[in-house]
Amino acid sequence: MKKNILIVDDSPTLRASVNFVLTGGGYNVFQSENGEAGLKMLEDLRKKGERINLIISDVNMPKMNGLEFLRAVKDSKSLFKFIPVIILTTEREEILKQQGREYGAAGWMTKPFKPDLLLSIIKKFIR
Numbered sequence: 001m002k003k004n005i006l007i008v009d010d011s012p013t014l015r016a017s018v019n020f021v022l023t024g025g026g027y028n029v030f031q032s033e034n035g036e037a038g039l040k041m042l043e044d045l046r047k048k049g050e051r052i053n054l055i056i057s058d059v060n061m062p063k064m065n066g067l068e069f070l071r072a073v074k075d076s077k078s079l080f081k082f083i084p085v086i087i088l089t090t091e092r093e094e095i096l097k098q099q100g101r102e103y104g105a106a107g108w109m110t111k112p113f114k115p116d117l118l119l120s121i122i123k124k125f126i127r
């Protein structure tokens with residue numbers, strides 16, 4: 001069965017290009033435009049009995065940014081805390097990466113992304 005990946009990014013262009021790569025890699029893709037919508041998507045899918053196997057999230061987004069989203073997903077009381085989250089962002093600052101690690105990010109990739117690299121990182125977490 002196809003594995004489900006959730007892309008959380010406020011850029012429709014970025015979502016479309018990641019979607020293209022992931023569907024080409026055989027994954028089923030869901031998309032949300034910010035952290036708040038991402039949390040709602042996770043909850044809505046859970047209610048339908050669907051589960052997300054991996055999340056790829058931007059950092060800079062309106063309403064709820066990627067680090068706040070990551071923290072909510074990885075909260076000890078969260079039902080989604082075991083889902084690996086890869087951050088995909090233009091941010092390169094070490095302090096943000098460190099915050100990402102503290103909150104439990106599985107990886108940190110910078111844009112523009114290399115499709116092959118993205119797919120190989122995903123394969124480390126999904127089998």
Ligand SMILES: [Mg+2]
Binds near residue numbers: 009010
């Ligand atoms: Mg953004």
